Amino acid sequence: MKNILTASLVGIGLACGAAAHGADVQKLDGRIDAAHAVLHELMATPDKGIPLDIAAKAHCIAVIPGFKKGAFLVGAQYGQGVATCRTARGGWSAPVFIQLTGASFGLQAGGQSTDLVLVGVNSRSLDDLLKDKVKLGGDIAAAAGPVGRDSQASTTELANAEFLTYSRSKGLFAGVDLTGDEVHQNSQDTRAYYGKDIPYRTILSGAVPTPPSATHFEATVNEMFRRGRADRASR
Helix, strand or coil: CHHHHHHHHHHHHHHHHHHHHHHHHHHHHHHHHHHHHHHHHHHCCHHHCCCHHHHHCCCEEEEEEEEECCCEECCEEEEEEEEEEECCCCCECCCEEEEEEECHHHHHHCCCEEEEEEEECCCHHHHHHCCCEEEECCCECEEECCCCCCCCCCCHHHHHCCEEEEEEECCEEEECCCCCCEEEECHHHHHHHHCCCCCHHHHHCCCCCCCHHHHHHHHHHHHHHHHHHHHHHHC
């Protein structure tokens, strides 16, 4: 009887663990869906989105959907998002999960749910995402990005930036200054999504196949990059 009871408890524990893992993955799938929706909607309005010349030189893309003022983590506002980087083969990697923390953007959000997009515009942006934590405007150069079909990053600040940063609130897309905010690796969610610990370098280098639930996000990033390259080639 004791053995039967023990086996039953173990079975219940395993079932509960599996259910909790399934719930975590479903939540992360939803985050990827939301990030995909942000980029898809931006591509539908090229006159008010990321300029094609910026998209053409993108090395990494990070999307934090639904960043909200008033969401606090250890005294700082935060948002959860996903990131992908261009691989040596020319495609885009499977996603990793990131977190943005800081107070500077919360003051600008005005309590509204706001989407954030970070575009890494040189090869150093991949190295930035391989660090546990980096401060925008401190550890790495960042600037509010230009908006519109033909906006050129001509100023010194934009030309030297590793990341160009954008926000979208109430349908209005604009460059946003995130100086002082920090981008963190979210290893816990990345581990939950892939079911095991995989180094960020391995994922972002393209060595990990993109899970089916993230292929639409990867395809949208790739299409944005492709349109940028096609526009550059036509000039």
